[in-house]
Each structure stands twice: as C-alpha cells, then as structure tokens.
Amino acid sequence: MNTSIPANPIRPTIPLDRPGKHHGFLKLPYSRNDSAWGAVMIPLTVIVNGTGPTALLTGANHGDEYEGPVALQALAHDLQPEDIAGRVIIVPYMNFPAFRAGTRVSPLDSVNLNRAFPGAPDGSVTQKIAHYFQGVLVPMADLVVDFHSGGKTLDFLPFACAHYLDDAGQQAACVAAAQAFNAPYTLMLREIDAVGMYDTAVEQQGKVFVTTELGGGGSLTARSARIARRGLRNVLIHAGILAGTVEGGDSVMLDMPDDDCYHVAPAAGLYEPMVDLGETVAPGDPLARIWAADRSGAAPDIIRAQRGGVLAARHFPGLIQIGDCLAVVAVTGG
Amino acid sequence: MNTSIPANPIRPTIPLDRPGKHHGFLKLPYSRNDSAWGAVMIPLTVIVNGTGPTALLTGANHGDEYEGPVALQALAHDLQPEDIAGRVIIVPYMNFPAFRAGTRVSPLDSVNLNRAFPGAPDGSVTQKIAHYFQGVLVPMADLVVDFHSGGKTLDFLPFACAHYLDDAGQQAACVAAAQAFNAPYTLMLREIDAVGMYDTAVEQQGKVFVTTELGGGGSLTARSARIARRGLRNVLIHAGILAGTVEGGDSVMLDMPDDDCYHVAPAAGLYEPMVDLGETVAPGDPLARIWAADRSGAAPDIIRAQRGGVLAARHFPGLIQIGDCLAVVAVTGG
Amino acid sequence: MNTSIPANPIRPTIPLDRPGKHHGFLKLPYSRNDSAWGAVMIPLTVIVNGTGPTALLTGANHGDEYEGPVALQALAHDLQPEDIAGRVIIVPYMNFPAFRAGTRVSPLDSVNLNRAFPGAPDGSVTQKIAHYFQGVLVPMADLVVDFHSGGKTLDFLPFACAHYLDDAGQQAACVAAAQAFNAPYTLMLREIDAVGMYDTAVEQQGKVFVTTELGGGGSLTARSARIARRGLRNVLIHAGILAGTVEGGDSVMLDMPDDDCYHVAPAAGLYEPMVDLGETVAPGDPLARIWAADRSGAAPDIIRAQRGGVLAARHFPGLIQIGDCLAVVAVTGG
Amino acid sequence: MNTSIPANPIRPTIPLDRPGKHHGFLKLPYSRNDSAWGAVMIPLTVIVNGTGPTALLTGANHGDEYEGPVALQALAHDLQPEDIAGRVIIVPYMNFPAFRAGTRVSPLDSVNLNRAFPGAPDGSVTQKIAHYFQGVLVPMADLVVDFHSGGKTLDFLPFACAHYLDDAGQQAACVAAAQAFNAPYTLMLREIDAVGMYDTAVEQQGKVFVTTELGGGGSLTARSARIARRGLRNVLIHAGILAGTVEGGDSVMLDMPDDDCYHVAPAAGLYEPMVDLGETVAPGDPLARIWAADRSGAAPDIIRAQRGGVLAARHFPGLIQIGDCLAVVAVTGG
Amino acid sequence: MNTSIPANPIRPTIPLDRPGKHHGFLKLPYSRNDSAWGAVMIPLTVIVNGTGPTALLTGANHGDEYEGPVALQALAHDLQPEDIAGRVIIVPYMNFPAFRAGTRVSPLDSVNLNRAFPGAPDGSVTQKIAHYFQGVLVPMADLVVDFHSGGKTLDFLPFACAHYLDDAGQQAACVAAAQAFNAPYTLMLREIDAVGMYDTAVEQQGKVFVTTELGGGGSLTARSARIARRGLRNVLIHAGILAGTVEGGDSVMLDMPDDDCYHVAPAAGLYEPMVDLGETVAPGDPLARIWAADRSGAAPDIIRAQRGGVLAARHFPGLIQIGDCLAVVAVTGG
C-alpha cells in the first residue's frame, strides 16, 4: 500500500528560468467526456533577464474579475526582457476555466480557487491548480501580486491591500508594496477566516504579498484598468525589477475595524441603493431599500448604517437575496 | 372551422377604474409541469382620483433593467389618490418572469417582450402579455412611460428618449414629455427596425410615449435611481396628473445620426475599455482593446472611433463576443 | 409557390382495420441531435372482430397521469378479439414523450397536448400527434374515452365527466356513457376555455366522448386503478362492444356551478391543507394555510371557503406558488 | 503545517438561551457565482422559559417531506414562552436548500443530510449543517424529535419510531417518547446501515430521540398534518416541557423483522399497485404489476408478497425503475 | 395595420460582387440574455474575377458534418481570384451556431436548417438564415453545392447525389455535376419528404444542385477530406469556373429503389453491427444485433436484410433507440 503523495500533473510548456520572454501554458491533463486525453491550458508568460527578484503576478483567481487580466495581458505584451532585472511570471487567468466561463468559481468542480489552498495533486482541477502554485510557483517568488475586484455580485472602491501579519518585518514589506501600488485607496486588513486563501498560502511562505479590489460588477472601466496597469508597474518598480519612479497621487488609507462595517440583506427582493461608493454616511443613514419582488405597493425594508464612514463596497445586482452582503462602510485613516 | 381570434386570458384581480388605490395582479393562467392549474401573477397598482389623463407606467420590459422597477415601486407606495387628478396604472415588472429570473428575455419562452408586439392571445406567455397591453391597457392611456436601462450586457449615459414620428403634433408632445423627464441627457431617435417594439405599438395608437436608458450592467446606483424617481414625477407633473413643478437642471441633447455611431467587436476576447461613458473622443481614438482569452502575449485588437463625439453607450461584461456592440459614440446638440 | 398543407408524417406499423389483435406503434419521424433518422414510437394496440362500433381509448394525454395507462395496458393484454363486436383502438401513452419523462407537457417542445388541437402536420412533435388524432383516428371512432387524473400537482376525487353541448342528443349520449363508467363521482362540466382541447376536437366531430379525473399526485392507488379498469369495461359494455353488465354502485353527481368553486393561492409558501378530498365545508371554513418558506414564526395566510360544498380537488405538492389553484369546492346533485 | 480542525462557520442571528421567544436564522456563509459574499439563512425559532429540559425539533432533514415543517411552523407561531418550562429549539427546515428546492438532497452539493453526520466544518454546505447540529445544537438538547415522511418517491403508513439501542435505559426512554407521540402506528426499528444518520449521531450522544414517517408523495393531508401537530405536542407534554395530557387513541405496534419485508422492482416500467397502505396481504398475494413503458400488449411483471402482513410502505411515482423499493410488508404486534 | 413582410436583417460585411477575394461575415443581429445588442457572425468568403458563373458552396448545413467545412476552408484559403472565371461564394459553416456546438440542429432554436426553407425574416435565428439564402444568395447562383455527411448518429459510404426532377434538362445538368464530383459512389435520389429542404428550395429556383454524403460519426478521415476537396475542385472545373480536368476514378452508381432499403431498430439497446459499409448482403442476412442494455444473458434481437445489396449507410452510436434507422441497403447500377 503506497500512501505517498502523487506528483502534481501540471507541466509548463515553456521553461520557467530561461532568459528572454516566452509565452506558453501550464498544461493540466483533464480526461472528460468531451476529451478523453484533453487538458486545461492555462496561459503563462515568463520574462527573465539578469539577476534580481522574481515577481509572480496573477489575475482571475476569481473568474469574473477583469482589471487584473487586462493589466497582466498588457504587461505580457509590452514588457521586454531588457526592461527588467530578475524574473516576471505572469498568469493572467489563474483559474482559467472560471475565466472562460465568466464565473467566480470553476465550472468544472464548483470550487472557489481562493479557498482551495494548499490544494491537492490528485484532487479536482481547481485543487490541482492551487497545489501547483503552492508547491512550485510561489516558492520561486519574492513578490506576489494577486488582482481581485468585486466580480459580478459586488462593487468596490479601488484599493490595494496588505494584511496584518505576525511577522512585523514581513508586514512592513507588504504594506510598503501595497502603498507603492498607489491605488486611490489602500486598505489594511485582518482576515477573519483565512483558511484556504491564496493570500495565506503566500504569506505563510514568507513572501511579500499585495492584493487588490479595483471595482466590480463583472466589468471594468477605462479608469479602473488604468489604476491596475499603473499599480502593477509601480509595484515592479518598488521591487527593483523595473526601473523608474512610482506614479500616482496620494492614496487614502481605509480600515474596516469590526463586524459593524458589514450590512446584510434581511430579506430578498429588489435592491435600491441610497448611497454610492465613496460617499460618506452617518450612523442611521439609509444605505438601501429592498422592495418586494412579487407584489407592488408594499413598504420596503430600509437598511440603515450601523456606523459612520465611507461606503467602500456594495451589492451589485438589482435583485438581492436574504443574507447577501449589502454594503460595507469603512473608516478613513489608520 | 372557427377562425375567430380567442380572447386574451389575462384578468386583473383589481378594478382598473375604481377611485382610490388598489394593489393586485394581472393574472395569466399558465399550465405547466410544476403547476397544472397555475398562473403568472404580474404585480399591478392602480390609483384613480377625479378627472384627468391616464398614465400607464411600466418597468422591466426587459427583466434585468432596474431603475424603472425601483422608481415605480416607490411611486406605488408613496403616491396617494388625493395627490392626483386622473389615473395612474403602474406595472413595475412588465415581463414578470424575466424580472424574477434577472434576465433580458423571458425564461418561459425565450421571447424578448420588446419585440413581441402586437402579441397573440393564444401564443406563449410573453406574447400573451404583449397582446394584453396592446389590446387593453395601452388603449386606456393618454401617456405611456416605459423605463429601460442597459441590462446586464450594456451601459448607457442616463437619458430620456423620444422618436421621430410621422405625426408632427404627436412627436412634439412626446419630445415635450421626454424633456420634462429631465434626465441628464435627452435623445431623439429614429428606430431602424421598430418591428415588434412596445414603443411602436404605443405610438401607433397615437399616445404620448416616453422611454429611457438610465444606466446598465444589471445594477443601478443611488444616482440613477434618483434620476428615475425624479423623471417619473416630472412627467406626471407635465401631464397634469400630479401638481408641482418639474425639477432638475439642463438636460444635454444627444443624437445618433448614422450607423457610424455603432462600433462592433471584430473578435471575441477580454474587453478593455479605453474611454468611459460621457468622455469625448476624436475620430481614430482608441475606444477599446480586445485581448486573447486563451493565450498570453498576443497583440490586442484595437477598436478606434469611427467618428468624434461623446461615449453614450458601451459593452458591459469583461468578456466580449464577436459581433457584440462595443461602443456607441453620440453627438451633442440636435 | 406551393401552399398546400403537407401530409401528416405519422404512420402506424400495424393495420388499423384487420381482424384480430395487433400490437405496434404510431411511428413519428423525428430528426434530432441524438438521432438524425430517428422516430417517436407511440405504442398502439388494435383489436378488431365482426361488426360494431369503434372505440378510441387514450391515456397519458398528460404524461404524469397513470390510471388510464394502467387500465389500457391491462385491456390491451387481456382483451381478445372474440370478446368484442367492433373495433378497439388503444393508445395507452398518447403523449408518449411526456409519459416517458413523467411530465405533464412534452419534454420535446414543452407543448400541452390537450391545448394543441387541431395540431399541425409540420409543427412540433406534439402538434403532429394532435393533428394525427384529429385527422385520422378520431374520424374512425364512434366512442372516445380519454383518461385524466390530477398529475403531479393536483389531486381529485375520482369522477367521470361529460360536457354541456349544443347538440342535446350528443350530450345525452355522452352523459349516458359517463354514467355508465360508474366512477364514485360523475361530473357535468361546461369548459370555460375549451380552445385547443382534445375534448372539443372530439365533440366537434360529433362523437360520444367520456373523460375522467381519477386521482392525482403523479401516482395511483390500487383503488383508483380498479375504478379505471372497471369504468373502462363498463363503457365498452354500454357501447355494445363488450358483452356483460355494467358494474359498480351509485355514482354521486357533482357540479361546479361558478368561479367561486376555485380557490387560488394568494402567496407562495409551505402549503398546509385543512380539509381532505371528499370532506364537506361550510362557507368561511379554513381550507388551507400557507406558511412562510423563508422564515419561522410568521403568521400564516389562511384561505377560507368561498362557498359550501365538498372538496373535489386540491393542490398537491407541499410547496405552493402564488396563483396556483389551491382547492376546488363542488356541490353535489345536479 | 496546521492540521487543527477549523471552526464551524455557522452563527445563529438570535441568542440560543435568552428567555422569551425569538425568531431568526442559522447563518451559513456561502460564496458562489451569484453571491460572492452570500449566505444560506436557515430559519430558527428559540423559546425559553424557566427551568426544564431542552427539546430540539427538526423538519425537512429531507427537503421534500412536509408534515414536520407544517407542525413546527404552527408550533413556532402558536407556542408562547409562558406555555413552557425549559427550552424549545425549532428548525422547521433543517436542510433549507433542499426544502426550498422541494428535493430530498441538497441542490447545492447533492448530499443527503441524513447520511452526512458527523459532518465537516470545511466541507460542503450540507456537511457544515450536519457538523453544526452534531457539535452545537444536539449537545444542548435532552430530547430530539426529527420529522420524516416518504418524500416524493415513497408513501408510508403514519408512525413514530424508536430504535433498538445498546443502552436499555436510553432505549426505554426513546420508546416511551415514541409511544407518547401516539401516531396511528408505532414502529420499533433496528437500522442495518446507520452510518451517517442524524438518528445515530443523536443517540450516540445519549439523547432521547423520536423520529417519524407520516405519509409521503411530496405532499401532506389535513389528516397527516393533524397527526404531526398532535404528536409534537404529545411529546413535549411527555417531556414535561408543556403542560397537559397526551391525546389520541391506541397506536398499533409494527415490526419489520427481516429483509423479506422489502420488495424490489425487478424491472423498470409503469407501476400498478394491487394493494393499498394498511391493507393485509397473505404470502404470494400480488402486491403490484409492472407494465412495459415502451410498448403495449406485453404481459406485466407481477410482484408477489414474500410474507404475510400489512402494507406499511410503497413506491409512489407512476413510473418505477429497476431496483426501486416497491413495497414494505410489516407485521403487527411487537 | 401593416401586414407587409419585414426585410431580412442579415447583412454581409463584405461586398458580394467586388473583384478580388474578400473574407467577412453574414451578420445576423441577435438580442439575447448574454448580449443585448449581439449578433451571429457567419463566416463568408467571396472570390470574384472576370465573367463566368456563380457557385454558391456551403458546409455545415447540419452542424456536426465536417468534410464540407474542411474542403471549403481549404478552398477559401487556397483559391486566388486569378484562378477563376466568375464568382465563388463560400459559406463553410452555414448553420454557424450548430457548427460551433457540434450539433445537427441549432442550439439557439432547435431548428434543423435543412427543414426550415423557405424560412422567415422575423422567425428564429435558423429561419432567418434559411430566408436569407432563399431570397438573396441562391438567386445569385448558377451552381449550388451543399456538403453533407452522416453527422454524429449515421455513417455513409462516400457519394455525391442528384435528385430526380420534373425538368429533364435541369436533372441532366445536376446529374452531370454530381458525376463530375466523382466521389467513390454516386446516388440518384427521389426525396419522399422534400418539404423544407435546402435542396428543394435551390432546385425550385432552377439551379444546378449537387449534394453529398461523405462519411459520418461526427468525424472525418484523411481519405474523406481528400474526396471532398477533390470533388469540390472537380465540380468547379466542370462548371467552367476553374481551369483543369476532373480527377479521380470511376464512381459506382447506387440506387435506393424503395422503402425496403431502410431497416429500423425494433427495440432500444446495445447495437452490434454484423456488416460494414460497402459489404454485400443477401436477403435474410443478419445486419445487426441489439443486446439488452439493462441486463446480461438475454437473447439479442437480430435484424436481417429485407433485400440484397450493398450496405450504404448505418447507425453510428453504440447505443440505439427504438425507431432509429439502423441500416440502409442500396443496389448498385442505375
């Protein structure tokens, strides 16, 4: 009886350490009804030049978040080996099956990649992706940037983010990198339930880690794409991989100090926001109304702010379900 | 052989002409696998007082457009009989099955209600709804307001809209009502392909008709909801049903003079907008880029403006398909 | 340009008029993704002997109603040519695709066969079936028996049924046949909306027509199967096709005089019946309660009898939707 | 590497131990495509007064069984704190996603809650529910009542049930509680395969446990709802939580002594029951016939009783599949 | 009330008559849930040079037949304007939505394009495609070649085909063109049920029409692709559009004189062919066996040849359904 852990079946089709710029795939064998000897082909670009740190850059950890994929495709296209010192590993569509489907979780196994770490080499497709990053790509990196946005069901003020960590030195390095990103807002975050997150997997390996929320709704704007492209270059400059100076204005610091920041829908129905992202609210101000979806004339549920602050995130679709997060009120400074 | 047209099976559960305020339903019998003797129950509010015109007010003609439903629910809740002179018929969720599903077309028959007129009394569910409006509700009305937005796949600058009509007097009345709506923008439109539209059905009955596009993405904002609520009251005031004065600032006139306004995606892929709604472009300016969705490093398709103007509408989702409308450039004035 | 009506493509695989007993199919060519040159094969048994009337006997007009199919399969198996004078045409599974799927309407086109008459030879599968009965089988018949029950979403007291008809002689013949069926209850019915029904199609050809409702819930009982088998033999005896005497006790006459008989669910939720089939109610008695399906502790909706009588039909599933028929209160005598 | 078990993410929105009557939810965070920060909200009512035992009362362990939900909603609505001594925890829709879908197993993970114990805090939604009951709610309880019926595919005589247990004292307490329920029948049962059952999880914690089968078919009757409501009050009276005396007549004891009680379908087809629930059969009596579903005229399979007794359970739908349990013949007494 | 027929909404994105070689699309506007202002983009290549006939060449009339698409893509790529005299219109994927889905009928409306003629300008997507060919492209053509194969559920000997026509001159021209194709076999065919076929639509406009069956199974071989490419060039040479001489050996003439050629599956099950395509059978020879799919050890159904000849077509998948065409036995000569 052999209880050893099987090897991860993913193989890159290009070398991960050869000087120059190579475009290829992470090939994940996937036998299924419509292809007995098929594969999931996750696009990959690796740029190597001279000596310097390694940056691992990922988008579409959730498949319906687009600022990261756009900024990473632009970087993969524009960046030349001679521009850098070190190595840049670009995976614009990390959860590729979810990206192709335009969905948060993978259509192949319904798994949320950002709750699947450390993954499993003999698990489902998403678990294999997580395991490969955990065991192969993250260990190669000094700096890891993972792009997020709100996806189809949430919308966020644009911010880069660092976590409170036990290792003060690592935390300081992460905060410096997040501030270098220079999004309009910067958030310090202590995850309540960090089990299975890519963030945690990366930080536990001692890496400098930056993540973002840059918009949402399953779309992007010219403005949010510019924030993503600029922040990405800023972080690479900050890391010494790219030459130049960090661009952009002063980022506003945000904090979500406690559970009162989160407002939950008490009923299902038609959602009417009363406050827009970035607007300021006082305690008790109406944040939203929920109207009956099956009749007319009934009084709406009114959801009021549990605390004062700035609206940092909100529910996106016009219909809402009981228990959905409806609004997040953050405080500035910190 | 009896070739007479069968009667429309829809029945209101409340009177359409009794003074006071009544909430009920348009009941459409619908036999199906999960309910042999079931029905589609379309919410309906009717408010009657004294003498005056009749306004027929509808939302969710497309089920994923939300400014109209929110404004109409607020009106149905807030408006009292003593506030008005005449009659207000409110159907906030006109294509109710589509509204409940959060989809443009009905999940019951895949029919687009706004291409289903004049409908059929023995057709599919959506065709029966069209036929009932065509034959029963529209004839009762003097003024018809039908709310639209971009839905899940388009985003618009907020505007009210009137059509170029053969009858100059009717056109003038419609333009006056659209301007009274007083959205940030007002558009004059000549539909190329008006076959099957509710707009056409209403206008052919000689009614004053106002429609809108107030946002999109399958969501709404506090701002767009305010525009809808205010515009609705403005139009009722303009019609003499509600007392008061029209509110709001100067509306910008927009025009879409020819087919060059419309820009179509030449390929499928990851969509990166380069211009945001309301921004000005010159001919040849890049409007968007489309990146390969299955590989990294390839050069994007760049879509350039065919004419100068203001970006009035754009594709919404982060992924785009070949043939999708990607951007509409309008001209101001008119 | 040829505007002639195409021929119906259905062909029986056995002769419809040869003496003896033959089992075969109505073969309906059906080209589709999983069979380019496939067919729908509707089981058919024809028994012919000597001279006498023709009876056309059908079950599974709705695919989830089972007393008819069971009684007809038993008859097709047990009945011998020498038992009869005339002809018996047995189609136990009239809407065969719906029967195989266990659904009311056909899974191939979502069409309710009992609203598809007179059908179309070049329409969908269900429309072709309707057209074949309309044009070929019904014209051959003197007596038509079509079995119904409540299906998966309704439950009925067991009754045979005749319609009020313009032709008094035809009506008397139908009533006599329905009474000969001798179910526990017998109902006289004036259909409000008879458009598209098989019943109407048969009656308009001047035939003697009997239909039934014998239970429901998508199941059957030993008792309801016995009622169906016995009633079927009784009607054939009554028609002079089979020798013997009509069996069974006195049938109770029922009437549904007006729309007040029908009680509709005012809201969706968890359905609690307060009265069982066959029980007597007084006006105002609670018929059912509807509890909230998304929260606990809320007061239920109570639905009260609009008139006195006997509970003749009721909603079946434990969940109910707004607009569903919840209960039918009939009156005895008539 | 941290191998500690993560905490269960479910949180009640109301206190579980505060005097009075509170309605709220068990909130289970559930991130998914249509709600990134969504939740499953399982309705919960807690009633606390003075000192006394704790009863944990659950329905919809299987989502298509309705007597329990109805009786528990009525109790949650009617019962007042002053009526009781102790605590009553009511979860009318235990597998809430299955209940909303009207299905036996959860539509979210296809898991049968009653085979998911002891559950897992980081498993699928149903596994999290099981884990929360196992670790939080059951330990609080002295008495546990879990309502079952046959669901959409089985139908049962109405009975309460206790298991043969290794601990004679616990067994006696369970039998006494089941008899106090006072359904028309009472069954003693030794589960063959108890792995994963809620029953086993509760009994292994030493609790007094009562379960039921009260009908089936995915519906309920006025009679079966009365049995459920009365039995529930009887058990609470028996436990000393509610004042009063146990109501109802003499319950018939049933036993299913061996595997010969179970009759299995030898082929797929159209199912014709020959015996109804509660009727007596002798060995060799026909229980049912199965007719061919794809042709007419063929001889049916006849399934005969393997032993004498009373028909206690049967297959429900009109179609049957090979291997389905077709009938259960029980013996009286015991 | 305007009862005029609306115009077909399809527009080519390239000119249909400009000298040179142009690649573009037939753009069919298609509003739907995932693209409000979307389109179906059907690939189109037009090559024009000098004077000469027009050939209209189509593949994927059924979306799972591949020899035509491959030969037409090769032609569109290889053929240069200077190679031809006249015009070649190439639509390699005629029912484009079906082609992309790999299905016989369109996934958008479940319509079989080859039964949808003459189509409708305001019908479903497939009906619009039919109407555009009927009204725009076919009238432009002198020669029409439409490629077919067996698709996923049938397999054929490779043959080109002409129909028996009322116009002897037209028939002779079609036969000459089919023989020029020079597939290994050539078939003369009288369609029994030609209603709605593209073949009929083309022939009724008096055009020279060639169709084929070149294999099947939803695949193609190197050999069948060569037959298609060579046949296509042969026909263009025959028509005088391309210079050169017709290639290939002697084609065997086949005939299907009557209904006895067709053998139908009498039961569903596991299909075992006993004869391969091109093999000769005598009357009574076993063509195939059908084994039970739900049990082992039962005797198979044996299907025997109703006439002698050569096996020209057969069922493809390993499972078969009752009523499926199992085998076609043709006769040689003619």
Added chain:
Amino acid sequence: MNTSIPANPIRPTIPLDRPGKHHGFLKLPYSRNDSAWGAVMIPLTVIVNGTGPTALLTGANHGDEYEGPVALQALAHDLQPEDIAGRVIIVPYMNFPAFRAGTRVSPLDSVNLNRAFPGAPDGSVTQKIAHYFQGVLVPMADLVVDFHSGGKTLDFLPFACAHYLDDAGQQAACVAAAQAFNAPYTLMLREIDAVGMYDTAVEQQGKVFVTTELGGGGSLTARSARIARRGLRNVLIHAGILAGTVEGGDSVMLDMPDDDCYHVAPAAGLYEPMVDLGETVAPGDPLARIWAADRSGAAPDIIRAQRGGVLAARHFPGLIQIGDCLAVVAVTGG
C-alpha cells in the same frame, strides 16, 4: 468514535460460486431525489463448472466504449457451463451509469472509474464500484480482461496490451495472454501515471491482466466486434478455461517509446486529419491541420510528425480544443 472502515454496500443478487449459469446484478443502494430507496443495478453473469481458473471479464469501464460490452453479452448468452472448466465472471457494463448515459465518466458523480481505484465503500457511486472490484471480485480472479476502446473522442488501431511490470514472471504471463488475444496489433506499455487505474489495482494483486484498445468514436464496426469476440475466446482458451485453439493471424507488435509519440493540438478549431490510422509517416510529415472555427480564409495550423512511425491513435471529433491529444505515432517491432 468509530473510525473503522464501513462495509461495501454492494451485494450480488446471484451466488458467485454456484455451478451452472446465473444472470443477475450487482445491487448498489443509491438514495436520490428520484428514488429515496433506489439502487444501481449492474448486470452480472456467472458461469461455474468443475475446477479451473477464474476469469473476471469487464466492459464499459468507460461508458462510451462498445467492443467489450458486445463481446461480453455474446459470451454471456452463448457460453454454457459444460463448455468450461473453472469460473467466468462477466460484467459487461462495469460503470453501468456511464454506459446507460453513453459517456466516459459517470453522470452520477463525474468520476472516471479507471482513475478511482482502490475506491471507497462510503464514497460516491463510482468509488463504491471500484472498491467492490478491488476488495471482492479481483481477489477471486486468476485472469482479468478489461476491454477498452477510444470512446467518443479518440480512435485507435485495434490492439491488446500488456504492461511492463516489476515481477518478470507476472509480466511474462500477461504478455502471453495479450498475445493469445491475437488482435491485429499488440502493444507493450509502461504507464506513466498509473495512479487510480484498474490495471494497476489488478496487477498489484498479482493477477494476469489483459486490456485492449479496439477502435473508438463511440461506435464499433462488424470487424472490431469480431476482433473482440475472437480475442476473448482466445484468452479463455489460453487460460485453460475453454477448450480449443487460439484463432487469428500474426499480430503486429507496437511500441510507444517516448513522449514524442504524442501530438497535442496547439489551438482550438476545425480538425482536418491528413493521415489515417495504420498509415506510415516520416518525421515532419503533416499529421493534421486545424482551421479557424469562427472565420474563413485564415491559414490553418499544421501539426507535423515529431517522429516517424505508424499512426496508432487520433483525435476523433471534427472540432478540437487546445491541449487535446491529436495523434499518436507508434513504432512497430519491440
């Protein structure tokens, strides 16, 4: 806390060791929405006579591969106890749910049975099947034959196969059995990734194991069925279970020495094979072309042979996805 492994719930309905020939099922209890007390019934035939080895014979390990099922049904029907010495256990449809669905993996759990070993007694349906073979049936056997073909997405030259094993004696016995099968080709194979395969599970128990690839495309031919039936008898003769002599000509030995044998699709599109199975290629020869599936006129991707040899396997469907195995070039001899 009981951590012991639960027993496998599968039970045969016939004895596995009684002399004679018995047909029955492996009954696997399976509770689900459409049958609360249902089962998966896997057909099973056992033939026992005198003393001799036990052969375990399986087909439909993948549900869309048909040569094995046909040969095993013929054997189960034709073979008589007196023909053999020993025992033959026939399971023609090993992954029965996949076989009924015509799919590679099970529709019940999406699990590939041939990657599910050693299985789990409390896992999903496919895992239970694997566990039962692993723990009950394989241990009974001396010889195991498992039939494979290419299924719906691959096509193979017909070969029997043995693996390189650490135990030289076991390997020699397996090679001898594979050669005795006497398919047109015989292959020696070293699996790279044998984790979870039935092959490995059998070989690790020290059994003589033969597997095959006999065609593909989700169909079979008269020729491939003959190869399967003959090979099966040959192996039983070779094992001494059946009397007689091995039939058939000389089998060609094939080898796949390294990864260069495998050719992968570099892009999605329309697949055009340039070489057929069994044809010889030189390095650099074109194996296939891939044409754009969304436009016409673009140059195809050409896939060239990485080595010389014979085409032993190829992609089957007319459409291909990036990463699919497109062709396998084997070398003869070995």
